Amino acid sequence: MRFVPAIKDIKTYEAGKPIELVVRDYGVDPKDVIKLASNENPYGTPQPVVEALKGSAHNAFRYPDDSMFELKSSLGAKFGVGEKNIIIGSGSDQVIEIAIRAKCGVSSKILTSKTTFAMYEIYAKHVGAEVVKTASSEHKIEEFKEAIKKDKFDIIFLCLPNNPLGECLDRDDVYSFLEEVDEDTLVVVDGAYQEYAKRKDSKKSIDPKDLIERFKNTIYLGTFSKAYGLGGMRVGYGIGREEIIEVFYKLRAPFNITTLSLVAASVALKCEEFVDFSVARCFEEMERYEKFANDLGFEFIESYTNFITYKFDNIDSSDFAQWLLQRGVIVRNLASYGVNGIRVTIGKSGENDSFFKKAKEYLELQDSI
Ligand SMILES: *Cc1c(COP(=O)(O)O)cnc(C)c1O
Numbered sequence: 001m002r003f004v005p006a007i008k009d010i011k012t013y014e015a016g017k018p019i020e021l022v023v024r025d026y027g028v029d030p031k032d033v034i035k036l037a038s039n040e041n042p043y044g045t046p047q048p049v050v051e052a053l054k055g056s057a058h059n060a061f062r063y064p065d066d067s068m069f070e071l072k073s074s075l076g077a078k079f080g081v082g083e084k085n086i087i088i089g090s091g092s093d094q095v096i097e098i099a100i101r102a103k104c105g106v107s108s109k110i111l112t113s114k115t116t117f118a119m120y121e122i123y124a125k126h127v128g129a130e131v132v133k134t135a136s137s138e139h140k141i142e143e144f145k146e147a148i149k150k151d152k153f154d155i156i157f158l159c160l161p162n163n164p165l166g167e168c169l170d171r172d173d174v175y176s177f178l179e180e181v182d183e184d185t186l187v188v189v190d191g192a193y194q195e196y197a198k199r200k201d202s203k204k205s206i207d208p209k210d211l212i213e214r215f216k217n218t219i220y221l222g223t224f225s226k227a228y229g230l231g232g233m234r235v236g237y238g239i240g241r242e243e244i245i246e247v248f249y250k251l252r253a254p255f256n257i258t259t260l261s262l263v264a265a266s267v268a269l270k271c272e273e274f275v276d277f278s279v280a281r282c283f284e285e286m287e288r289y290e291k292f293a294n295d296l297g298f299e300f301i302e303s304y305t306n307f308i309t310y311k312f313d314n315i316d317s318s319d320f321a322q323w324l325l326q327r328g329v330i331v332r333n334l335a336s337y338g339v340n341g342i343r344v345t346i347g348k349s350g351e352n353d354s355f356f357k358k359a360k361e362y363l364e365l366q367d368s369i
Pocket of ligand 1: 223228
């Protein structure tokens with residue numbers, strides 16, 4: 001059968017491997033499987049959310065409130081923006097898709113850094129748009145400035161901090177770039193890990209209200225999947241000027257998140273202590289990951305997220321990731337991103353112990369060969 005030609009070019013998104021797969025394929029006991037592959041919050045679902053979900057289960061037969069009034073007003077209050085500045089998506093992924101469909105078609109161009117969140121490219125290719133990438137894997141603001149001098153883009157994606165590498169541009173550099181961007185270019189600021197970045201270094205913090213007030217061609221994306229511990233509920237949001245959100249709404253499917261997801265996100269927003277705790281613990285544990293790399297003599301990228309990226313010279317990341325997988329430790333191999341490295345989500349203390357133990361075994365094995 002023939003399909004749209006542009007689809008040939010699209011790589012299927014490779015999600016972090018589920019625990020079930022490791023149990024099935026390698027016979028590892030489920031309780032020994034450690035999943036450090038999808039940047040979920042290792043401290044789990046916030047307890048008040050668990051309670052609220054139990055109390056709402058009987059409402060599953062109802063369509064959700066499609067105005068999403070309660071969630072939007074809580075988000076609005078948190079960020080100091082109006083409800084008309086907010087769109088809710090089934091994950092911020094869905095808002096990325098809507099942004100692309102609002103701006104791009106065949107002959108459109110988007111700009112990203114060389115190694116960044118894979119969905120920007122995948123959604124762009126859905127509509128036949130061309131993807132231009134900067135030379136460096138990490139975001140280099142000078143390269144973005146050069147690119148917009150040479151070319152006109154429909155969308156520029158800035159992943160702040162960047163997944164899968166973990167680095168983050170300073171807000172001042174981002175703003176100095178935005179001053180130079182054509183008003184007709186939509187700039188998507190993906191803040192999926194901002195809860196982490198802003199607590200580690202205030203220079204990295206991007207305030208959605210300030211962003212959209214200064215730059216009318218920007219949209220800020222946030223998600224409940226990472227620091228808020230709701231990866232399984234699929235809730236994200238976009239914050240932008242009313243003119244933009246109004247257009248995005250035309251492309252949104254009705255009831256695009258579930259009745260229970262709405263409850264979960266609304267309650268999670270009140271769990272600031274949980275987020276504070278999760279982020280603080282994450283960076284404490286991250287120090288152990290940095291020390292591990294230093295001790296064993298390989299590179300890591302300073303991270304403003306809940307994961308760390310290791311880069312290797314003498315080790316093959318695919319082999320390493322596969323070896324760990326067979327022993328129940330799931331990490332993200334970055335070979336498909338063109339990086340000989342792995343991305344490891346910072347887990348709970350005991351999970352990290354297991355990672356270090358197994359990783360060390362593998363590395364010692366390499367040394368002895
Ligand atoms: C996780 C992630 C998202 C979105 O996740 P959703 O679960 O779809 O909300 C968006 N951007 C980046 C960079 C991410 O890492």
